[in-house]
Amino acid sequence: MSVIRSAGLRGFRATVAELGANAEQFATACGLPIAALDTDDLLIPDHALAAVLELAAQQLDCPDLGLRISRRQDLDMLGPLALAIRNSPSLTHVLECTARYLFLHARALTLTPEPDPYGDRGVIALRYGLPPGFPTPIQGTDLGLAFVHRTIQRLVDHSYGLLSVELPYHPAAPIARYEEFFGAPIRINRPYAALRVPRNLPTRPLSGGDENLHRLAMAFLAEQAGGADASVVTEVRATVQQLLGTIPPEIGAVARLLTVHPRTLQRRLAAEGTSFATILDEARRDEARRYLTTTDMPMSQVASLIGLSEQSTFTRCARRWWGTTPTAIRRAGAPAKA
Incomplete structure (x- = not known):
């Protein structure tokens, strides 16, 4: 499975509304998070994006939807x-x-x-x-x-x-x-x-460009892509954080995004003194802390957004991370140190 940034759905909500329908219904039917309709940087399955376009085009009788x-x-x-x-x-x-x-x-x-x-x-x-x-x-x-x-x-x-x-x-x-x-x-x-x-x-030459900005942008893209000296831990952590709440953050999915074999990825992480399970757990902890202290989302929704299927599992994780419950963390405004 491959992914695409949710920016690919820009204009979908407005176009569907113009045709008299609700884009959220199509997103839900295709397994896409509603947030993907309004933000650019969620990683979503590319087959799901293709499916939501096809479904909307068919049901709205709009063959030129794209x-x-x-x-x-x-x-x-x-x-x-x-x-x-x-x-x-x-x-x-x-x-x-x-x-x-x-x-x-x-x-x-x-x-x-x-x-x-x-x-x-x-x-x-x-x-x-x-x-x-x-x-x-x-x-x-x-x-x-x-x-x-x-x-x-x-x-x-x-x-x-x-x-x-x-x-x-x-x-x-x-x-x-x-x-x-x-x-x-x-x-x-x-x-x-x-x-x-x-x-x-x-x-053909293009006018209005800035050579320095082009050079800086290319350097930034190279850094985002991960050079030879890039830390695999940093790359895995960033990828896991983007996958949380969109698709299951399994090592196979992350390895495919980084174009390496899962076993190779595990070996590289071990060489840097960590493991995929550790990085995933830390990412879930950090995202949970952010949601608990900056939003009033229901606990079940927070659990889902950090890739946990049960609220009870979230509670057990919170006790392991901070020695208390998610509710106590929210009331305190910030989690206690591990």
Whole structure:
């Protein structure tokens, strides 16, 4: 299983409301936390995001839902990657940093330039989507291609010479709707999703960028991605904290996100003097402390948000962490030291 930042759902709530429905019902049906509709940095299963788009499109009889949502999204949803993109000197730099760091937004998604599938040497294809072998969600792919298209338009001041849009499926919405949106021919049932553009497009310079900001953003992205000297404990702790309350924070899920085998991850943690179970327990303790002292959430909800299925389990953990109950911690305003 792979994950994506909940920023990918920007605009979903508003678009669904515009169509006369409640986005929270669709989120619940697909196992997504309601908070994912209103915040950018939750890690949610990418298949659940794809499912909620497909479900809403079907039940609302809105086959162009992905295109509609894209109009409510902007580059800021990519977080630090957006800063690097906005301050890139050319589209070549945009494509390079996107290819290198898009995984920080969505682990499995890629955007890569490839030779033209029709053999035209003056054309390249900006291939978008999941790796080969993965299913291609229609609404999710529509949304992603539309986002890439509108981002390039903004970066190069609208027109960039889009030649055609390649879709690996036959969309339910009329082809004319896609042609109106993209302003280019649509070709269906192709091997993969892509935007075909002039080969010289990446060399076009971009105005308004700041070279220093671009360099700083790239350095920050490199740090977020984890360099050779990065502590695996720090990476695991950050990943576990993001997974809490979204999907079960199991070592297998964390290892997949960090692209290592679970046994390798355990060995690296042991080399740094700790274990996955210890890091998970500490993350739960710290998050529980934050929820208890800064919110009035019900205890059952706090337990769920730190990945515990039972409130009684939460109570036992609290006694082990602080020697008292969650209620006592909340009343005191801050937990006693372990």
